[in-house]
Amino acid sequence: MSILVDKNTRVVVQGITGRDGSFHARQMKLYGTKIVAGVTPGKGGESVDGIPVFNSVKEAVEKEKANTSVIYVPAKFAVDAIYEATDAGVKLIVCISEGVPANDMLKVYNYLKNTETRMVGPNSPGVITPEVSKVGIMPGHIHKKGNVGVVSRSGTLTYEVVYHLTSNDLGQSTCIGIGGDQIIGTNFIDCLSMFEKDPQTKAVVLIGEIGGTDEEEAAQFIKKNMKKPVVAFVAGRTAPPGKRMGHAGAIISGGSGTAKEKIEAFGKAKIKVASTPAEVATLIINELNKLKRKSTKKREKKPDVKKVKKVVRNKASAKSKKTKKTRKRR
Amino acid sequence: MKIHEYQAKDIFKRYGIPVQPGEVAESAEEAKNIAQRIGGPVMVKAQVHVGGRGKAGGIKYAKSPDDAYQYAQDILGMEIKGIPVKKVLITEAADISSEAYIGVIVDRKSKRPVVMVSPAGGIDIEEVAKKTPEKIFKLEVDPLLGLQTFQARDLGVKLYPEFKTAMKAADVIKKLYSAFMENDCSLAEINPFITTPDGEVWALDAKINIDDSGLPRHPEIEDLRDKGAEDPSELQAREADLSFVKLDGNIGCIVNGAGLAMATMDLVKHFGQEPANFLDIGGSSSPEKVLNAMRIILKDPNVKAVLFNIFGGITRCDDVANGIVQAVKELKPTVPIVVRLTGTNEDEARKILEEVNLTATSSMVDVVKKAIELSKG
Numbered sequence: 001m002s003i004l005v006d007k008n009t010r011v012v013v014q015g016i017t018g019r020d021g022s023f024h025a026r027q028m029k030l031y032g033t034k035i036v037a038g039v040t041p042g043k044g045g046e047s048v049d050g051i052p053v054f055n056s057v058k059e060a061v062e063k064e065k066a067n068t069s070v071i072y073v074p075a076k077f078a079v080d081a082i083y084e085a086t087d088a089g090v091k092l093i094v095c096i097s098e099g100v101p102a103n104d105m106l107k108v109y110n111y112l113k114n115t116e117t118r119m120v121g122p123n124s125p126g127v128i129t130p131e132v133s134k135v136g137i138m139p140g141h142i143h144k145k146g147n148v149g150v151v152s153r154s155g156t157l158t159y160e161v162v163y164h165l166t167s168n169d170l171g172q173s174t175c176i177g178i179g180g181d182q183i184i185g186t187n188f189i190d191c192l193s194m195f196e197k198d199p200q201t202k203a204v205v206l207i208g209e210i211g212g213t214d215e216e217e218a219a220q221f222i223k224k225n226m227k228k229p230v231v232a233f234v235a236g237r238t239a240p241p242g243k244r245m246g247h248a249g250a251i252i253s254g255g256s257g258t259a260k261e262k263i264e265a266f267g268k269a270k271i272k273v274a275s276t277p278a279e280v281a282t283l284i285i286n287e288l289n290k291l292k293r294k295s296t297k298k299r300e301k302k303p304d305v306k307k308v309k310k311v312v313r314n315k316a317s318a319k320s321k322k323t324k325k326t327r328k329r330r
Numbered sequence: 331m332k333i334h335e336y337q338a339k340d341i342f343k344r345y346g347i348p349v350q351p352g353e354v355a356e357s358a359e360e361a362k363n364i365a366q367r368i369g370g371p372v373m374v375k376a377q378v379h380v381g382g383r384g385k386a387g388g389i390k391y392a393k394s395p396d397d398a399y400q401y402a403q404d405i406l407g408m409e410i411k412g413i414p415v416k417k418v419l420i421t422e423a424a425d426i427s428s429e430a431y432i433g434v435i436v437d438r439k440s441k442r443p444v445v446m447v448s449p450a451g452g453i454d455i456e457e458v459a460k461k462t463p464e465k466i467f468k469l470e471v472d473p474l475l476g477l478q479t480f481q482a483r484d485l486g487v488k489l490y491p492e493f494k495t496a497m498k499a500a501d502v503i504k505k506l507y508s509a510f511m512e513n514d515c516s517l518a519e520i521n522p523f524i525t526t527p528d529g530e531v532w533a534l535d536a537k538i539n540i541d542d543s544g545l546p547r548h549p550e551i552e553d554l555r556d557k558g559a560e561d562p563s564e565l566q567a568r569e570a571d572l573s574f575v576k577l578d579g580n581i582g583c584i585v586n587g588a589g590l591a592m593a594t595m596d597l598v599k600h601f602g603q604e605p606a607n608f609l610d611i612g613g614s615s616s617p618e619k620v621l622n623a624m625r626i627i628l629k630d631p632n633v634k635a636v637l638f639n640i641f642g643g644i645t646r647c648d649d650v651a652n653g654i655v656q657a658v659k660e661l662k663p664t665v666p667i668v669v670r671l672t673g674t675n676e677d678e679a680r681k682i683l684e685e686v687n688l689t690a691t692s693s694m695v696d697v698v699k700k701a702i703e704l705s706k707g
Contacts, residue, residue, distance in 0.1 A: 076546065101514050101544035102436050106473040109441045125643075137613075139643040139673060154589025155613075156641045160694065163641075163672070180588060181543075182438050209589055212438040235592035238577070238599045239608070246573040246588025246610040248543055249438075254456050259596075275600060277593055278695060 002129035002174040003149070003194040003201075004092060004120070005068065009133045012037040012057060012066035012090070014081045015073035016048050020096070024072060024137050025051060031140040033133045036064040057088035068092045070126065070135050075099035078122060082108055086117045093185070094135050095121035102248065105183035112185060119185030123247065125155035125177035136177065138162075146171015148284060149195040151188055152207035153180055153214075153249065157235055157277065161207060164281040170288075173201040180247030182211070188218035196226050203229045203287050205280055208262055210236035211250045215262040223269035229287035232266045233274045234259045331540045334377040336419045337554045338536035341513060345505040347520075349533050352421030361402030364420040365395040374401040377417040378410050379559050381454065386410045391423055416558055424532055429522035430489045431455050431466075432503055434510040436517075436541075442470040445477065445507060447485045447499075451522035477507040490525070498531045499523070513551065514544020563626050570622035572611060579604025580705050581698075582627040582636040582665075584620070586611050586645040594639045597698045603705065606633045613644045620653025621660065628663050634705035635666045637697055642673025651679035651690075658686040666704040670697035 011028065015021035016038025026049050029035045035051050037060035044055035052064065060066045069085040071078055071093065078097040085093045100122040112119055120127055126136010130143035142159055144166045152158040158177055165172060176191050178184055188206060195201045204226075208215035215234060222230050237259040239245050241252040252258050266273045272287070274280040339349045351368060354377065355361040365372045376388030383389050388410050392398040402418050409415070429452035437444040450458045450465045459466055467488045471477050479500070486500030487493075502523065510518040519537040526532070545552050557565055567574030573588065581598045585591035588610045595605035607627060611619050627633055640650050654669065669690040671679050680690055691697050 075543065099543045099546075101547075102516060102541045103443070103473070103511055103514055103544065106436065106441060106443055110472060110474050137644055142673075152589070154587065156585075156587025156643065156645075157589030157593050159641050159643055159673070160590055160593070182436060183441055207589070209592060214438075217439075233593075235589050235596060238595040238605055239592060240575065240577065243575045243608075244542065245575060245592055245608050248541070250588060250592070276597060276695065 001198050001200040002132065003191070003198050004127050004174060004176065005129050005133045005135050007132055009068050009092075009135065010034050010036045010064065010066050011068045011070055011135055012039055012060040012064070013051070014039045014057065014069055014071045014085065016040055016051065016053055017043050017046070018072055021072035022048050025049065027140070028070075028134050031134040032131070033135060036060070037066050057085045057090065061088045061090065066090060068094070068135060071095045071097055071121075073097060079104045079108060082119060083111070086112060086115055090117060093117060093119040094124060094126050095119060095179070095185070096124060096126060096137055097121075098123040100181065102182050105181065109183055109185060120176060121179040121181075121184060123181045124179035124184075125158065127174065127176045129174045130172050138175070138177070142166055143175065144171040147173055147200060147202035149173045149191075149198070149201040149204040150175040150207070151191040151195070151204065152177055153209050153247070154207055154235065155180075158207055160277045161205060161233065161280050164278050165205070165284065168281040168285060170281060170284055173198060180209075180249050182249040184249075188214050189221045192218060192221055192226060192230070196228055201228065202291065203231070203284055205284065206230055206232045208232065208234045209247070209250050210239050210245065210252050210259050210262075211247070211257045213257065216265040219265040219269040219271060222271055229291065231272050231274060231280055231283040231287060233277060233280050234262045234266075331542055331545060331551075331555060332379045333538050333540065333551070333554045334379070334417070334556060335375065335536050336377060336417075338538040339533070341509055341538060342533055342536055345509045347502050347505050347509070347533050348531060349536065350422040350424060352419055354417050354419050355402060356406075356417055358399045358403040358406065361418055361420050362395045362399040365392060365398035368420065368422050371423040372398055373421050373423050374398055374405060375419040375421065376405050376408070376410060376415040377419055378413045378415055379556070380411045380413055383410060388415065413559065424524060424534060425526045426522075426524045426534075427527050428525045430499070430524070431458070431519075431521045432499070432506060432523045433517070433519040433521070434507055434515070437470065440470045443473055443507070443510065445469045445471060445485060445503060447489055447503065449489050455519075455521060471507070473511070476511070477504055479504065482507075495525060495529065495531065502531065502533070513538070514541045514548060515539060516541045563629060567609070567626050570619065570626070572609060572619060572623055572626070574626065575608040576630070577605055577607050578632065579606045580632055580634040581701050582606045582630065582633040583639070584609050584611060584623045584627065584636065585639045586613070586615060586641065586650075590639060590641060594637070594694065594698065597694065598702065601698055601702050603702045606630055611645070611650075615645050615649055615653075617649055617653035617656055620650055621657045624654075624657035624661055624663070628661055628665070633665055634707070635668065635701045636663065637701040638667070638669040638671070639694055639697060640669075640671050640673070642671065642676060645673075646675045647671045647673060647679035648675040648682060651682035654688065655682055655686050658688075666701075668697050668700045668704065670694055
């Protein structure tokens, strides 16, 4: 299992004949993603790398059963593309386009709320379930299948963290870039609750940054609703107030949205905060080891309770012996 | 993007929000002429992109055109929070009987536009929010429906007990909301919104911030940009399509991606130094962009070392390396340059860098440590 994208994800690429769209359609296909269609109004009937191009998302859904859209169109066409995909009934929209006006997004967000469609982004690097499906622009090779969920407001910073996770043999269940804008379709809490329910995910990395209060709300949510361990990183400790730090959403305004406040909020919720991207991996290893110790204890107790099921008991004790051995070696 | 009060008032006027007659002056002589044209007492108001102008002495009441001349001369020479005043707005002075606040913002939490009103106007609204939050009334608007007349009426009534005045305020609230949505504002604010003894209402001040992402479809607003009010290096960066913020430290940072750029700055601080800037060269970075980035950073005399932190994805490391080589040859930097490259076309990039005797590390921590060490000379 994973969240948002899996082997059943059938992708339509909006803006497939553009520079970014065609490049990334190819990259996603090479990664193994089921790219079933592309859309560029006026170019229906053409094909890109063997992917059929349609004039509308509706056609792509009807003819190729696309259930996910990824949007690479320039910002000024992005809102229309989002509404079109929603109207065509795709379940998930991943909007890569950067520079969508916030006031447009206010409308989009409130419109999508009343539909079955979920949107990730805009200004998102995409969503990847390693070794299964990549919907976005992230470099696929740095990822590895595994048990760590990653949710982030950033692009390259996420790659940096994922790189450290993979180097430490910590594979990922799903990595989601929720986007660097002020108003985004899917926030930290949405992803955290999906990760909490996902059986593959054992621990979660949350990468936040200055601006807004999403991290503070996430901290509250984790404290109240999550059993799985979460490790956080917050970028922008050195950011000055009132300046937009690249991302439209990364701005300390009226003295609020500082990294300090966010780190304190995580601290209060007893969530570990890494001070460098590399440290994220170390903290995740610690959390996973804690879990192992807990589950080993549980397993050791279990056989005593259920003496009747002999076979199960033998298996369980064999497993716990194994764990003991590995622990000794460490 | 911020615009000045007089520019925001021009937008207000287009929407029928009552603003007093006034004109902008760049010299004391002009200020005097405008005051004469208006007739009667005027206000002389500094036009700068910072709050607290009044407290800093940037707003004066002038009884006569000669007074206006004198005050304009004083204010045009002064600096407010380090920013020199180059323009003053001369407007008719008003008789104030009450001061209120009306504002519209993009609320990230509710993901709706929020209209805020308060009968406690004339002072910083954040101050009111802290000390007397019960005096602020907020309304989350459904952006798909827009602000309804009854909602504006309800807000107007919160401001004024007298119905006729409340309706005048409601009308202004509706117009401000339209101006906010149609011009891609991230903030539109009237503080103070005043009543006069003879029952008139005026937007005495006007503040508008524009969402940068909305600017491409409002060229008329882009034209309002006060280039003189910006840091020259930030202006140069914007023209080169680089995302850049000037800071006061010694380590110049050139990074791809905003999050990684912030994390790099934080790491510089983590190891005991201060970053000289935030700079994101963006996704598809050409050698040209790198060259421009180096130009901007090397101009800063505080910079003692320049560090590159590139995580190649769409950004190709060889493109960046070509840019670095070109920059080293053209700009002949006197400060050390350290490079971290990892990802797409990393090996080609390393070969390219050999030409100018640079070796790239693949670790972010190492490159930051090295930059700090070399910056100490």
